[in-house]
């Protein structure tokens with residue numbers, strides 16, 4: 155795979171697939187800059203070599219054709235400031251306007267194409283659409299790790315129309331950091347899994363049992379484990395059809411000598427809101443009408459100790475409904491413990507949109523080893539799947 159540093163972009167027009175799928179508020183302002191910040195060094199390298207960049211991305215999941223709220227024009231001002239050059243914009247990602255703007259680009263200039271997903275051909279991986287995109291540049295760069303698990307026109311199919319295909323800095327860093335965790339991690343290796351759904355993460359949990367020394371399970375998914383074990387969970391999140399699976403996971407962990415940690419107490423609420431009445435109860439003791447929204451203080455102590463003494467930590471998924479300050483304590487405490495482990499010569503990798511935003515909002519983004527820009531892509535990579543976006547760069 156050709157890396158960015160191995161390629162000289164002088165006089166070249168680079169067609170760059172980025173993942174600028176960033177959250178916007180109702181005024182169309184960007185509320186999280188992680189992905190833009192991450193891709194900036196790639197763009198700057200192309201420009202400083204004396205090349206120009208044509209950026210293409212999706213934003214959200216538009217259903218049919220163009221929609222104002224999914225237009226990438228909302229990013230133009232921010233990108234211009236970050237790149238130090240006024241970014242041009244093509245309202246339509248293919249067609250005459252895009253062709254003319256791309257053809258007219260001078261070295262050091264940047265063109266942003268509008269949302270690729272305004273065309274259903276993008277997600278369908280349509281060859282003719284990919285070929286149209288390919289005509290805009292003379293070298294292809296893929297830096298969209300967050301979308302590398304999708305075999306879409308711009309992430310995968312387009313690559314076949316180029317002789318020169320280059321792996322961007324974000325893509326490279328993501329793969330390197332995931333590899334550090336997957337291959338020969340320094341021990342003890344602890345994975346912390348949380349968030350809402352067991353079903354989304356069951357495959358990765360199973361895979362991780364072959365790698366980790368400790369597996370911590372918190373957040374919404376822990377109640378399925380608790381109920382399967384005969385506990386009372388009130389109205390807490392639960393996937394009844396996954397209870398058997400959780401029992402198998404517990405058994406497998408035992409067989410493989412992995413220490414599995416589940417919450418020993420929970421902060422519970424009588425309603426799903428920040429101002430609900432709360433109490434702390436032991437595992438499997440949640441009365442009817444109440445639901446578990448965070449791990450409890452004894453669990454915090456237990457998890458903190460395991461995490462702080464680890465040399466490799468992989469964290470995916472919050473410990474509770476951290477969007478409500480009342481139920482953010484568990485997630486905050488775990489974030490602090492991850493920082494402590496990192497300070498103590500450990501390596502920490504944080505994946506998943508919500509976990510990343512929790513870490514960043516707490517101001518710990520620079521205090522952990524690496525915050526991934528990918529959610530689903532990172533998990534699929536960790537499961538051992540070949541990411542189509544990566545494979546396309548290698549062929």
Ligand SMILES: Nc1ncnc2c1ncn2[C@@H]1O[C@H](COP(=O)(O)OP(=O)(O)O)[C@@H](O)[C@H]1O
Nearest residue numbers: 349350373374446447471474475506507508509
């Ligand atoms: N006990 C809980 N009950 C309900 N929702 C929860 C609970 N714990 C965590 N969550 C929710 O899980 C969501 C994050 O899950 P997920 O998308 O799996 O994480 P990530 O994006 O980090 O992979 C958050 O919105 C959080 O509020």
Ligand SMILES: O=C(OP(=O)(O)O)[C@H](O)COP(=O)(O)O
Nearest residue numbers: 173175300301507528529530531
């Ligand atoms: O935000 C993304 O993925 P993520 O929610 O798994 O982090 C990527 O931009 C992929 O978007 P998609 O899941 O609509 O293909």
